[in-house]
Amino acid sequence: MRCDDARAAISLRLDGELPGDLDVRELEGHTDACAECTGFERHAERVRAALRFEAVGAVPDLAPAVVARQQPPGTSGRRVAADGRAPRATAPRPRRPLVVAAALAAIAGMAAGAAFVGLGSEPRSPAAADLPDRVLAAQTGIDSVDAGFRLVESGLAGGGGERRLDGRLVYAAPESLALTLRAPGSRDDDDLRLVVDGEHWWQSTVRACAPLPDRAACTDGARRWVRSVRGREPFSESSPVPLELINPVDGFNPASTPTGLGIRTIAGRRAVGVVVTAAQLAAFLDGLSVGSHLRAVHPSDPVELWLDDEHLVPLEVTVRAADGVDRARWASGLGFTDRPGATVLDFTVTSVAINEPVAARAFAAPAREAPDEAVDAGFRPGKGPAGPVPSDLPEGFRPYRSGTIRGTGGPTIAVDSWTDGRAWLAVRSTRDWPGGRLFGGLGPSVRTIDLGEAGIGYVSDGGRRIALHGDGRDAVVSGSVTADELRAAAAGLGITGLPVPRSWAESATATVAEATDAVAGLLVARDLDGFGPPAIRVADGTVTQVYAGAGDLGFTLVQSGVDHLAPPADGDAVGVEVRGAAGRYSAERGQLEWVEGGAAVGLSSHTLTLPDLLALAAELEPA
Amino acid sequence: MEEPEPALIRAAAAGDIAAFERLVRAFQEPVWRFLRRLLGDAGAAEDVAQEAFLRVFRRLPSFSFEAKFSTWVFQIARNAGVDELRSRRRRLRLASLTPPPRPRAAVAEAVAEIDAALASLPVDLREAILLVEVLGLRYREVARVLGVPEGTVKSRVFSARSRLHRWSTADEERASGEV
Numbered sequence A: 001m002r003c004d005d006a007r008a009a010i011s012l013r014l015d016g017e018l019p020g021d022l023d024v025r026e027l028e029g030h031t032d033a034c035a036e037c038t039g040f041e042r043h044a045e046r047v048r049a050a051l052r053f054e055a056v057g058a059v060p061d062l063a064p065a066v067v068a069r070q071q072p073p074g075t076s077g078r079r080v081a082a083d084g085r086a087p088r089a090t091a092p093r094p095r096r097p098l099v100v101a102a103a104l105a106a107i108a109g110m111a112a113g114a115a116f117v118g119l120g121s122e123p124r125s126p127a128a129a130d131l132p133d134r135v136l137a138a139q140t141g142i143d144s145v146d147a148g149f150r151l152v153e154s155g156l157a158g159g160g161g162e163r164r165l166d167g168r169l170v171y172a173a174p175e176s177l178a179l180t181l182r183a184p185g186s187r188d189d190d191d192l193r194l195v196v197d198g199e200h201w202w203q204s205t206v207r208a209c210a211p212l213p214d215r216a217a218c219t220d221g222a223r224r225w226v227r228s229v230r231g232r233e234p235f236s237e238s239s240p241v242p243l244e245l246i247n248p249v250d251g252f253n254p255a256s257t258p259t260g261l262g263i264r265t266i267a268g269r270r271a272v273g274v275v276v277t278a279a280q281l282a283a284f285l286d287g288l289s290v291g292s293h294l295r296a297v298h299p300s301d302p303v304e305l306w307l308d309d310e311h312l313v314p315l316e317v318t319v320r321a322a323d324g325v326d327r328a329r330w331a332s333g334l335g336f337t338d339r340p341g342a343t344v345l346d347f348t349v350t351s352v353a354i355n356e357p358v359a360a361r362a363f364a365a366p367a368r369e370a371p372d373e374a375v376d377a378g379f380r381p382g383k384g385p386a387g388p389v390p391s392d393l394p395e396g397f398r399p400y401r402s403g404t405i406r407g408t409g410g411p412t413i414a415v416d417s418w419t420d421g422r423a424w425l426a427v428r429s430t431r432d433w434p435g436g437r438l439f440g441g442l443g444p445s446v447r448t449i450d451l452g453e454a455g456i457g458y459v460s461d462g463g464r465r466i467a468l469h470g471d472g473r474d475a476v477v478s479g480s481v482t483a484d485e486l487r488a489a490a491a492g493l494g495i496t497g498l499p500v501p502r503s504w505a506e507s508a509t510a511t512v513a514e515a516t517d518a519v520a521g522l523l524v525a526r527d528l529d530g531f532g533p534p535a536i537r538v539a540d541g542t543v544t545q546v547y548a549g550a551g552d553l554g555f556t557l558v559q560s561g562v563d564h565l566a567p568p569a570d571g572d573a574v575g576v577e578v579r580g581a582a583g584r585y586s587a588e589r590g591q592l593e594w595v596e597g598g599a600a601v602g603l604s605s606h607t608l609t610l611p612d613l614l615a616l617a618a619e620l621e622p623a
Numbered sequence B: 001m002e003e004p005e006p007a008l009i010r011a012a013a014a015g016d017i018a019a020f021e022r023l024v025r026a027f028q029e030p031v032w033r034f035l036r037r038l039l040g041d042a043g044a045a046e047d048v049a050q051e052a053f054l055r056v057f058r059r060l061p062s063f064s065f066e067a068k069f070s071t072w073v074f075q076i077a078r079n080a081g082v083d084e085l086r087s088r089r090r091r092l093r094l095a096s097l098t099p100p101p102r103p104r105a106a107v108a109e110a111v112a113e114i115d116a117a118l119a120s121l122p123v124d125l126r127e128a129i130l131l132v133e134v135l136g137l138r139y140r141e142v143a144r145v146l147g148v149p150e151g152t153v154k155s156r157v158f159s160a161r162s163r164l165h166r167w168s169t170a171d172e173e174r175a176s177g178e179v
Helices: A003-014 A024-033 A035-052 A063-069 A131-141 A282-289 A325-333 A483-491 A512-518 A610-619 B006-013 B017-039 B042-062 B069-092 B111-119 B123-133 B139-146 B150-177
Strands: A144-154 A162-172 A176-182 A192-197 A200-206 A224-230 A259-266 A269-277 A302-308 A314-320 A343-354 A373-376 A379-381 A398-406 A412-419 A424-430 A447-450 A456-460 A465-470 A473-479 A535-539 A542-548 A554-560 A574-578 A581-586 A591-596 A599-604
Touching: A003 A024, A003 A035, A003 B150, A024 A035, A035 A574, A035 A581, A035 B111, A035 B123, A035 B150, A063 B017, A063 B042, A259 A302, A269 A314, A282 A314, A424 A483, A456 A483, A465 A483, A473 A483, A512 A535, A512 A542, A574 A591, A574 A610, A574 B111, A591 A610, A599 A610, B006 B017, B006 B042, B017 B042, B017 B069, B017 B111, B017 B123, B042 B069, B069 B123, B069 B139, B111 B123, B111 B150, B123 B139, B123 B150, B139 B150
Parallel strands: A224 A373
Antiparallel strands: A144 A162, A144 A343, A162 A176, A176 A192, A192 A200, A200 A224, A259 A269, A269 A302, A302 A314, A314 A343, A379 A398, A398 A412, A412 A424, A424 A473, A447 A456, A456 A465, A465 A473, A535 A542, A542 A554, A554 A599, A574 A581, A581 A591, A591 A599
């Protein structure tokens, strides 16, 4: 039998169309001996898997639009637009942003993310290797920063595809900050002015004054919008204090090793460069976007980050468009004209003074007497500690702002804070927490931590918050300190942490031992650079491990004892080989799935790309 | 694929919107999936699928019940898809003779591969393999949808598989030849 005949027969057999008179033994005799024909068959099976591993989930519901578009015979209601064309009954379905780009990073030929996840094999510059620790340490050395910078957005649909803004950032420890942005040559006031000064913050922005059919253009006097917020609690994360602009702690916490770009000079200062992803630097980019409506960047976009070599203040940040079909689709869905590898956002410091005196008027309130919008965030300062005080504070920490928040109908919350200058620690506590979930807004991924005599605590956010559920008192400790210092503070509150009641959302939090009992052959990610231990949940024979890394970076590993994959919930799934087994990948959900050792495994992330996920999957080990 | 009740088809043909809506819901998933692979674009697939169902509705009164209803719907969907490809080609005024470049090696087995590989196939081979693989049709049904003899379907499906295979191995050779 010739290869052509054998393959034609293989093709027919796959489709169940093999004629009865064909000698199957002859076919099998050929394929047993012919690697090429076996390869042909395997490939055809992979194509089939890719094309059939699709399901209904992502399929748009066409019925309403179709029904509305056709003209029912015998009815008089014409649904035709003025131009004579049948109108679309529904607006075009908004294309969900595809957050995972299956693409190679455009710069330096390296997979963005993989390198800093700790799976990359690129040699790292010595300067970059110890950067995370230095960034964390540097914050205590910064008293003030006054920097001028230029911001360029590219890939925009209109206006020549670019928007330039000049800005100034003034910071004084521990929590005063002024950020201004204006278009170059603009005769008007600043486009944006944001001032945060302890308990009070203001934001002044330009209103959209374009005349619309039902709205007249606003008068010159009403062109600005001033929002004033009082009662801001110390180091509140819910109001914009873009401290990440000064010192991108979150971009590296807890400990990752970024890939080095080397050393160069920016604004007269020695700068050390690293490559990270937009996901990793999310807090910095969010800080920059406050009130200024900067264009979106994709989490997988590679970012060249240049930090001041002495103080680790960002001096230049260049975000480039990642490569890949899904990244391109994401961009076009948002109306961007990004080309792979092209710069989409560039932040460059043009002048900088560090630890030089800053004039107090830098944080002055906007000139307008009456704000357009006045908000009370509810914090009322008080004298002395309002709640429990940690017996073990980091060295040099002294009391800062204290007070209470009395919500209408909500619990009364005591807030205390300490600082040594830039680094800070805050404790929020309440005696009347209604329960249902942990106090402190730790989010869905929580793991337990042993606090010794202080019982157990719950950790989240890459280790940045520890919550305790005590008898009659709930508390949460947060701060920009090391994990050990945070743990020591939590253990020294005089509260004995209890396991949360079974009815609370976090009660399913489990240990590795419990998870191993639930699923045979449990896989874990060990010693992953930049990631802490996972939050583990066991429910109904399914083990969920949530791993959090720097910034928004994270992934979820789900395993169940079921020995087959459920029908995919996504129209985008394609066949892919994972750890030597046939699996599938859904770009829309950022999920890789396969079956291994009798257990279905799902590995998903909204911030890692497919190459990262595949590299990560290859690194998984039995628990 | 379960065939709809003749009564439901007749009701829709007589202008019963609720009945027509049920038909759309019954077929929208395979039609959209087929078009998405044929066109390589989910958004275009949505638009063309809508257009296809509008054609189905207009032609319902002429449905003869001699063929399977599903085959008839797929035929209309396929024609709408091919129309879209033709108008695209007119719009672009160029017919690509070479396959589009593939993404680089590390992503080879990933998202873009299958669509890129499918895009490299001539439309007659692409639609044949998609009718078999996406919709799971027998050769006999594919022959009806395409209006060609069954033997032609057999050879087109085989040609499509051979070219997709060559596409993947040629790239491996290119990759291994690179230093």
